[in-house]
Amino acid sequence: PAIIDRLTFQRVQEEMARRSSLKKVSAAAKTELAKYSGKYILTELLSCGDCGSPYRRVTWTRPEGKKIVWRCINRLENGKKFCKDAPTLEESRIHTAVVSAMNEMFSQKTMKSLLKDSILSALTEKGGETSIAAIESRLTELRDQQYHLLQLAAAVGADSTQYDEELKKVSMEFSALVAKRSELEKKQQDMEQADARADQIAAELDTVDTGITQFDEVAVRQLVSAVKVLSAEKLLIRFKDGIEIEQII
Structure with a gap:
């Protein structure tokens, strides 16, 4: 008998393929993308609307304290030459926007x-x-x-x-x-x-x-399939049922 059942094997193959898809987005960018991390769901979901690269979580240390932001990996590693318009977004603002979009879905x-x-x-x-x-x-x-x-x-x-x-x-x-x-x-x-x-x-x-009052990793993982950064003021949030919502940050 098989050591691993067929369904488990298929899921392992799908996960390997999904992680592999994070390796490269653009040949022009010439950048290795962020390694898959299950710790932050936005690592899997958040991408640049300009170049398509994933976003990376970055900690800024300022005199007034630390600030968590998300930045386009392509622009972060290669500069404006490869990604001109990708904005840096505060994590708290992204969370608020995603929660607002989810609550729109929860209206019923x-x-x-x-x-x-x-x-x-x-x-x-x-x-x-x-x-x-x-x-x-x-x-x-x-x-x-x-x-x-x-x-x-x-x-x-x-x-x-x-x-x-x-x-x-x-x-x-x-x-x-x-x-x-x-x-x-x-x-x-x-x-x-x-x-x-x-x-x-x-x-x-x-x-x-x-409705939901705070960002929750489990709920977001089950409901949201992608979050695209359109500008410093707007996200495109795509749900797993195919619905898309443009959400002001």
């Missing part, structure tokens, strides 16, 4: 239901559990196989290399599976934490009629 009760269903269906999948069990089973098989090969090698003599290649293959597969198991365990832990947050959001949406 049905939209609240759609968001809640989307969050719960996406975050309550315990996709890693079966795969972890399958990996544990395969690791047990590999331990037995390795022990058997070592016995055969000992039987033919210490100088024999007859089983070296098979032992190497077993060892490589074992190491790869141990790494995969750790990855899935971390993903499962993150999923459980996200589940708790989704329950909290769902409860808030059921009791609050005034």
Whole structure:
């Protein structure tokens, strides 16, 4: 039987493809784009309306204190020659604009239901559990196989290399599976934490009629597909159902 089920494999391939798509946007820009980071959702969503490059989170240190801003990577690394008009935006202003656009979508009760269903269906999948069990089973098989090969090698003599290649293959597969198991365990832990947050959001949406009051990473991740910077005063926010809203910052 397969160590990883088909659905999990497809999702891994999709994630690899998505991260790969962050590598380059423009040949003219000649710039490596920001590495994927799950820490800030805007890293995945925010892009320059002028050159198409992603935006990067930057901390400015000023006498009055630190300020968090987002800047076009192309302009940041290559200057105005490659991206002339990309504005620098304060993170708080972006958050406020995204929340305002989301609340426009929440003006109908049905939209609240759609968001809640989307969050719960996406975050309550315990996709890693079966795969972890399958990996544990395969690791047990590999331990037995390795022990058997070592016995055969000992039987033919210490100088024999007859089983070296098979032992190497077993060892490589074992190491790869141990790494995969750790990855899935971390993903499962993150999923459980996200589940708790989704329950909290769902409860808030059921009791609050005034809409969302603050920027929330989980809600944004489930609802928004892209945020394009049109100017220093305007964002184009695209939702996963295809609706686009031009939002004043």
